[in-house]
Amino acid sequence: MSTNTNTSNKQVSECLAYFDGCSDDFIREFVAGLSSSDHKRLLETLTNSQPTLPSNCLSYSLDGQICLSKHPERLSGIKKVQIVIPSLSVDTDELQKVEGVSHYEERSLYSLLSLKDPSLYLIYVTSLPLLPSTVHHYLSLVGESASKRVAFFSTFDDSAKQTLTMKILQRPRLIAKIRQLMNCFGDVERDMMCFIPTHDEHELAKRLDATLAASPEDVQCWGTKSGSRKIFKESKVPHPRGVCESIWDENELAKQVSALWKDIPSMKRLVVKLNEGFSGKGNALLLMEPIASRIGDSDEQKTRISEIKAEFPNLKFESDSETWENFKQRIEEIGCIIEEFIEGEEKKSPSLQATVHEDGSTKILSTHEQVLGGDDGQVYLGCHFPCDTSYRLKLHQYGKNIAEALSKKGARGRFAVDFIIVPNGEDSDIFAIEINLRQGGTTHPYETLQLLTGGDYSEEQGSFVTEQGDEKYYVASDNLQKEFYRGVLPSDLISILEEHELLYNKESHTGCVLHLMGALSQFGKFGICCIGNSLKDSQAIYHKVQQVLDDELNESK
Template identity: 50%
Template sequence: MVTLNISELYQVDKFHDLQLTLRDRWKSTEVFDTSETDVLIIPSVSIDFQELKNVEGYEHYEERLLFSLMRLRNPRTRLIYLTSTPLHPSIIDYYLQLLPGIPFSHARHRLLLLSTYDSSLKPLSQKILERPRLLARIRQAIRIDKAFMVCYNSTFWEAELSLQLNIPLYAAAPDLQIWGTKGGSRQIFSQCSVPHPDGSEEVWDSADLATATANLWERQPTLQRMVVKLNQGLSGEGNAILDLRPLINASPGKASHQDRVSAIANSFPTLRFQATQETWANFSLRIPEIGAIVEAFVEGEIKRSPSFQGRINPSGEVEILSTHDQILGGPDGQIYLGCRFPADERYRLQLQELGLKVGKKLAEKGALERFGVDFIAVDQGNNQWDIQAIEINLRKGGTTHPFMTLKLLTNGRYDRSTGLFYSQQGRPKYYTATDNLQKPSYRGLLPNDLMDIIAHYRLHFDSGTETGTVFHLMGCLSQFGKLGLTSIGDSPQQAEDIYHKVVNVLDQETSQNNNNYSLFSDYAFPIAGDTSNYS
């Protein structure tokens, strides 16, 4: 157990007191979103490098919060956005020109872009703290009594930055991040009676993992597969599948408990990892550092991987933001590729009910701002779905930026009675989104090249019809051939058609042989498929 000394406890208390000022300043969601505010955006991906290294192009993931620039549609908002290295000017221009009804020059005047000019692997928040003059410039630029800080994920780096600047951090405090781990998520689900797969508590070495796996098998003798998960993971990269079928001779009723534990331990090197570069030798070294769990693999002929997204406001109110059907890939369908909004109407209201339970429990524990809950939904027939919760995310996730892009562009509203989002004109809106449109032929495209293609083929978002595509992760394009996009339509089919038009145009513009290879080609945004315990 980690213990804190008196000085550290004082800093924790000071941080929490600073967060409480958010509650005093913003009494309601409406005031919070529309008041005169300075927003400090720190898109630091403060995650261990071992977790990040399997995400190609992660160096550019600081761009994922650029949807926040659309907050400038409120003429009373000022925004400071920091990055490790400077952003390409055309990327900034692209976002500012999306703002309806706001002169470009007015929005640009209220935006301050700062950079550490440091491309090292350290988290951005750490880089800022190491630069006293940069800290001083932020202090000079921001109105302390009207400011708050937003981040990608909250660690002690972000808490220290909050304290150094005397600006409250609008995010779950670092000491609450345990509830966003695999083991912590399972505890929350139990506490608020949300269905979830049978599994273990955290274990901290391979021997205990083998014992926990054997115990789970004995409780569930008919299991065919289990999922072994590092306690902290990103986009399903820390997951592995244990196939029990080759271990039939060690199954309950055929072998002793100790023989079963030994057989499982011997099978760990054969785990099927979701990250292509992962090995048991590396995976097992991570267990003493961050822990691991094992849980039952949810089987089913027709499965989906929906998610819920909510927000805990400074007042403690839990707001339902959205539901999605996630698009997963990888060896066993556990790697996040993209999403559709909203989730299927047959279970989206059930997702809202379960997600709200989780949010209220997190609010009781003092959490703030964004949280997500990932689920597995299995078709039981007769329009009935078995919903199992898999994981809580206490950070910005893959569904955060597409939904906030839609919300900030249209200034519309989410209707919890239907689970639909309506524009101010009363039209329901739908989208298909991805962080992972990646092809070798896209490499070498500069941001300006993409702008030319967008303009020539009219692929941009049209504020008149409120349909079209909004692009992100444009900094990944040249080196990695990787791009993110959110395609918005007035129907699910229109949104998907818009998405595929973008892909076809990019293929046409970048491949002389018109080779339409796509990361999604094997999945084609399936409505149903063999997905599993994504986290």
């Protein structure tokens, strides 16, 4: 879409009057692509509540629907409909600790790349409308014909206390519209894809009459912090010493801390993890030295427990907005576990992704080296693919053990395991940290690579090879964030990177693919996946993107 930098505030305000709930950025970018005649037609259309938008535009009608094909019922050869529900259906209070989290629904836009299959029709549902340039960024990678086989729906509801799936379930007319669209294609396969399969996702799949290839809701307990530790123990996979059973109040927490400290008297730090924390934001560190200095040589249990409780308000939270009073309440609501904090000056944090098929068989999908931030290195920022060769195949072995244990519990679909690696001479100590029985921060970059290149990951070699036989690597981040990115529109970001030939090239299968662009203007934050022929190449693309944006956008330079 072309961008008219002289878009009038009057045009924007006129459209805002009809698109209630859309951001100014969405309307400004949308209106910027219209000629004066198209703008007049748009207002007439909205006033009459009969949307017939110009063919070069992407927007939503008053009922929250957009089909890029005016007559989907006329499409032939459709054999499968995929409904993408990118709902972050974890504890909503924990989600609010992640800046710009309302835009994380965009991370599943990689699914649009599957439209290279001409027999697929895709339906994508979000809380708020997607910016036109964000969608076209993906559709441009699969060809214009793909745009006829995709529809977008929005709930026009950005409330933080409800997940996207909850919002959809509360809108039976929206569900009816989605079903009506699917019925255009007759008796074809209907699959629903989600970020995490909770009770709500299973219920929505039933109402949509779609298949949800994911774990039953009663299996999700094995993806909590408590469930993860139990699976590690059962699979004989090394993990930090700690407590497996969930803790539900501060008194029990103090008792369990005292018991673990007695078992590990040299322990310097202990980590408290909420059962349903997201991206490391539900973690807190307890320093043992201040407690030790107060109790001295006393071994009296009541004294130890009392001093431990007194130290809880001084917990070091990974979320800047967290307080002990709130954290204590969250423990009572969703529970927590404790474990020793793995010390080490040169720690690494790889992750492994795998899947359990419907027949119970398992497959290793990928490994990554995670990039962690926060004061104590517990917050996920990004990754590079694949992980270090020195322990890659060892992770495969542990991953297989965990996958088989989960399979026996009834788990199905994708999951990930996070590890901590501490160098120990010529070898390394490996600790499994947690299981995410869902999609995660490494899902979208890997799926982006696979869908773009048609390649696959080799369990035997631990490498990704394209259909042409080339190995590929990438560096990805959800947190490319700087203050001077604020106010920049996604269309501007795309134009800058396109001008410098940094966007993904379909011939060389290298370059960058963008995501989370909806968070750019307000939060100065977006995501990126830089694909190269080596890890060094991928890192060079990533650094070049930052350099170009610094030169183009940083007015203080």
